[in-house]
Amino acid sequence: MDGGRNRRFGLNTAAVHAGEAPDPATGASAPAIAMSTTFVADELGGFSAHDLTAESGYVYARWGNPTVRMLQSKIAALEETEACLCCASGMAAVAAVFFARLSSGDHLILSDVCYAGVAELARTTLPRMGIAVSIVDLSDLTAVAAAIRPETRLIHCETPANPILRLTDLAALSRIAHKAGAEVSCDSTFASPIVTKPAALGVDYVIHSLTKYIGGHGDALGGAVAGTAEKIAALSLEAGVHYGGVLSPFNAWLIARGAATLPIRMKAHGQTAQAVAEWLEGQPAVTKVLYPGLASHPQHALARRQMQGNSGMIAFQVFDKASGEALAARMIEELEIIHYAVSLGHHRSLITWIGTEAILESSFRLTGLQEDGYRAWAGDGVFRLSIGLEDAVDLIADLQSVLG
Numbered sequence: 001m002d003g004g005r006n007r008r009f010g011l012n013t014a015a016v017h018a019g020e021a022p023d024p025a026t027g028a029s030a031p032a033i034a035m036s037t038t039f040v041a042d043e044l045g046g047f048s049a050h051d052l053t054a055e056s057g058y059v060y061a062r063w064g065n066p067t068v069r070m071l072q073s074k075i076a077a078l079e080e081t082e083a084c085l086c087c088a089s090g091m092a093a094v095a096a097v098f099f100a101r102l103s104s105g106d107h108l109i110l111s112d113v114c115y116a117g118v119a120e121l122a123r124t125t126l127p128r129m130g131i132a133v134s135i136v137d138l139s140d141l142t143a144v145a146a147a148i149r150p151e152t153r154l155i156h157c158e159t160p161a162n163p164i165l166r167l168t169d170l171a172a173l174s175r176i177a178h179k180a181g182a183e184v185s186c187d188s189t190f191a192s193p194i195v196t197k198p199a200a201l202g203v204d205y206v207i208h209s210l211t212k213y214i215g216g217h218g219d220a221l222g223g224a225v226a227g228t229a230e231k232i233a234a235l236s237l238e239a240g241v242h243y244g245g246v247l248s249p250f251n252a253w254l255i256a257r258g259a260a261t262l263p264i265r266m267k268a269h270g271q272t273a274q275a276v277a278e279w280l281e282g283q284p285a286v287t288k289v290l291y292p293g294l295a296s297h298p299q300h301a302l303a304r305r306q307m308q309g310n311s312g313m314i315a316f317q318v319f320d321k322a323s324g325e326a327l328a329a330r331m332i333e334e335l336e337i338i339h340y341a342v343s344l345g346h347h348r349s350l351i352t353w354i355g356t357e358a359i360l361e362s363s364f365r366l367t368g369l370q371e372d373g374y375r376a377w378a379g380d381g382v383f384r385l386s387i388g389l390e391d392a393v394d395l396i397a398d399l400q401s402v403l404g
């Protein structure tokens with residue numbers, strides 16, 4: 001079944017079938033893995049990927065591979081975009097967009113709160129290459145408008161943002177950016193294509209760490225960028241072919257198997273997370289719960305407008321840094337089901353403590369009013385809880401055993 005924007009089938013059907021077809025030679029119902037790095041030519045061809053056209057067959061695996069292409073079609077179908085490029089990791093996908101779209105003298109506006117690796121890449125590597133970076137709270141659209149310069153080329157956001165689950169109004173942000181002649185990239189990893197469709201709201205580059213919800217099982221690194229055929233073709237040539245951070249066919253195959261169940265998994269993640277978030281709000285040891293599905297989330301109205309349900313990501317606080325660190329130590333020792341580990345979006349529940357002092361120093365480097373703004377959401381730190389596919393009652397009992 002073809003992927004892409006004009007798919008004829010529902011989301012569940014697309015997740016299972018898009019990009020796939022029974023093997024014409026054997027009739028195999030499940031897709032094969034094409035591990036071959038090179039492909040036998042049937043006519044005289046050139047030595048540059050610049051010579052490739054949409055009709056070209058496979059030549060070399062860094063230029064294109066059938067198993068990776070299957071996953072690209074599936075993700076494009078889920079995001080309802082024309083095209084998708086898969087990369088070796090989520091960071092490779094973000095780096096592909098930054099390096100392909102920004103040159104020396106250009107200006108990037110970056111969310112003050114985002115995945116730590118992206119925060120560090122933009123604060124150290126980009127300035128070294130002559131790219132100016134402004135760090136802005138993208139939930140404040142007045143601040144975004146004020147930060148725009150004539151040389152602003154890209155605004156990079158993340159919604160919900162790691163780790164505090166602050167949202168960005170994607171339609172409003174895209175309008176502001178496009179009026180100024182800039183593009184928008186959105187890291188939609190926390191939402192997945194099921195919960196938010198950034199391209200429909202105007203975003204130019206929809207980015208995912210496939211390592212998280214789309215793969216869904218914690219056993220394969222991968223990344224993706226979805227968008228129009230024209231933008232993704234240019235990105236594939238530069239970032240895929242020339243930077244070389246392409247996805248391995250084996251990982252593409254694993255991730256496609258995970259993606260087939262993404263719609264039903266997201267429904268389960270969201271339902272269980274809602275129950276756990278509501279329970280957490282009633283716990284005396286918990287001082288704040290951040291979950292877009294709770295009426296207490298500061299942007300609950302935006303969540304209802306922009307998101308179809310919620311993912312399994314919850315952030316919560318306890319009294320202060322000392323009690324947070326003590327609880328984290330207790331979790332490492334005593335949790336029975338939930339793994340104390342980084343990463344998220346897996347079928348196993350994961351939890352990790354993100355201390356405010358530590359993340360401000362290592363990654364976000366916010367000061368003054370921006371630091372105050374972060375602390376207003378995160379306090380001295382948050383537990384980032386990724387709700388898996390276990391029973392809510394068991395997860396609650398596991399959390400109760402350490403909070404009680």
Ligand SMILES: *Cc1c(COP(=O)(O)O)cnc(C)c1O
Binds near residue numbers: 158187212
């Ligand atoms: C994990 C993550 C990334 C990086 O993805 P990798 O696959 O680990 O390289 C980027 N953005 C967000 C929001 C993430 O959670």
